[in-house]
Amino acid sequence: MKLDLDPDRLFPVDPATREVARALYTEVAALPILSPHGHVDPAILLGNVPFPDPAELLIRYDHYVTRLMHAAGVRLCDLGIPDRVSGTPVAPPREVWRTFCAHWHLYAGTASGYWLQHEFSELFGIDQHPDAQNADALFDTIQAALATDSFRPRALFDQFGIEVLATTDDPMDDLAVHRALADDPTFSGRVLPTFRPDAYLNPAAAGFAGNVDRLADWNGTEPSSYQGYIDALAGRRRYFADHGAVSADHGVLQPLAVDLSTSEAASLFEGARAGTLSAAESRAFGGHMLLEMARMSVADGLVMTVHPGVFRNHNTDTFTRFGADTGHDIPVTTTYVDPLRPLLEKYGNLPDFHLVLFAVDETAYSREIAPLAGFYPSVYIGAPWWFLDAPDAVLRFRASVTETAGFYRGSGFIDDTRAFLSIPARHEMARRLDAAFLARLVREGRTDIRSAERIIVDLVDTIPRKVFKL
Template structure:
């Protein structure tokens, strides 16, 4: 029987035979360890309800902006891929055919690697089918996956177990009831951990079109009857406490930049009032968001939630696409950011605070060696977040390890973060990361910079120890 490239046991491992042999042994040490996913976007409701997946397009194409953005760049409209709310102009199979016709665009990309792996390892497609996928085989592959989705065993909870998932964190609005999380926690038949994550961005970014309405609701529901800026802060503290009570271990912040500011009470209150009147300028927006990042750090020191920061994305870059299809549809574009000066007010007060964990992610990989590794190499609170979004790809992971390790070692990094809405890609993403770490460590062993015994200890810590330690699991 032929073997697809997605099934090759040496995929992504070093080419040099001696180094590859070491990498194989390291990979064997961790390949079957449980998956720990402390940051992602799979909805808890999917697991709580355990409903059948709708169709191949709805599962693998439409919700995955890694996929739709590249097809769109090739000239296919997002309306042809069933993206966004409301009625769609094409049926699921037609959208799938667009995806299959665009498949050559994914050669060499991380998305192409993950999807091939899903075809092979999740859906069990034959090798020749995986390697010949394209316009001519679109319908046959669609039908094969649709048949798999119809199987009673192919449900979210069973896949959670089959994938070897132990922990899966979701991303949740501060006012979410967390009912799905509570149902899963009480269900003795479900043995995994699905943890909510506090994500307050629309309540902090005054430029968000719904900021004022959301803040009014937040204060009304959780402000203990206190109004104004004081009630706003109290409401955020109360909702964070509610998340902790329901299993949350982290608060995530998708801010524009890593700016932090320590404003006086009257200064912050004046900015808040100005924003509530709809009079905040762009400078006011940045100042208030920077101050609230300082406040979020203060709250994390008090309530113990790990603080993760994901800056540097120009959200909704194409206005017409945002208007028609909404957010998270493929046109968020990275830009350069600076951490050393921006984070100093926060780190001055909280950088050495006991049990405070601050995980810094970036889309600007030039800062890995210049800023993030040096910060993590001094401040006990700081950890370097794994390559994220556009950087969670094989070569980017190797660049990350090279850039960070020489300054801050292995223990000051977060462990792999899959950061995905594409549930079926989770095992492929984690396996990719483990293979790249095995290759990186194997090179250090082959160059006599690290003993093989120590490399075995390190890779277990990278895969299992680091995410547990950093995210307080």
């Protein structure tokens, strides 16, 4: 079976509307990629060593890919993921690849299938659908390409046209890799750290007390000092900003802001360190710290992004055996209006405070996030994230938020990926879908072509630069 990329993929079926979409896409197809939120390991760019093999590169760390095979009955250890409990040997890379190719049909119609098809065709020149018969030949084709200098991480970074790539980093990371990349005269890209403090703010997080101790040790204060804890977090944020960070990211189950007095917060902090808080007290302290992070963003200028609504590690056995980010994070209903009101009451009207709200519950976009962004100068609509960064969901997103908030209250596209090779495929998809949506508005007489030409460039370039202070 031929694997052909339709040059008009994702454009409307109607010929006249498709022609408009094609022209709009041409305006942005070659613009640089701005990736202000993602999870690529910056060490791959510093070391610039060849990727080891197709299975390690395209399957092992991509939970979009592994989860569907797991659902079909494939063991995770047969996909190269170590079992930390049983010690069952992992399958060798070629066997992992064969398993994937035999299950390629599972990805038809999925976002991950679209991205992989783009990668196979555009990067490796593969013109066949993977299957059990051609698995070894495809493995060898990709392996041969990975052995060339043009497929080293830095060469691909340039080939992809990436101008800015943000990573996600522990607050106590020394950021030596980022510093080395910034000081390297042979590397011209911007690789920015992102402050991700979840495990330092949530008393229910594993290792919370130890993380508090690390902060105190760095700051030279007593671990029992609430004010020292607050000062240390502010200090680490400054350290990140000094190393190029433009944002602080917060992954919470629910976006809750709680306004506590200093004495109330200090009392809960003491219980959090001791591990004696009730579930309600733990939520209150976490909510207070989300409000504190907003206060700090007002002070230091870091963009505040909130990624809520995910039940992490839903299957205990899988988490115990294989660890986090192995495909069993599940979306839950998300609400913003009431829980976030204390934060917006304090800071929502400050135009220099940038708050980007995401959701995996797509009903939240039209019901809550777009109306909030349509009033508060600080609030921006986060692009479709995770399960929603897929063609139909992106178009639903555009339809659900544009009539309320327009195009200019959004964040720009966010790829949010660990899969380095999928970055251009994801951004290309978003640009094509924006062109398709705008083309429909033009054909329906709801906007004119000149406005659409400006909007599509702004969606790709101007808006993310503004929202993320690039």
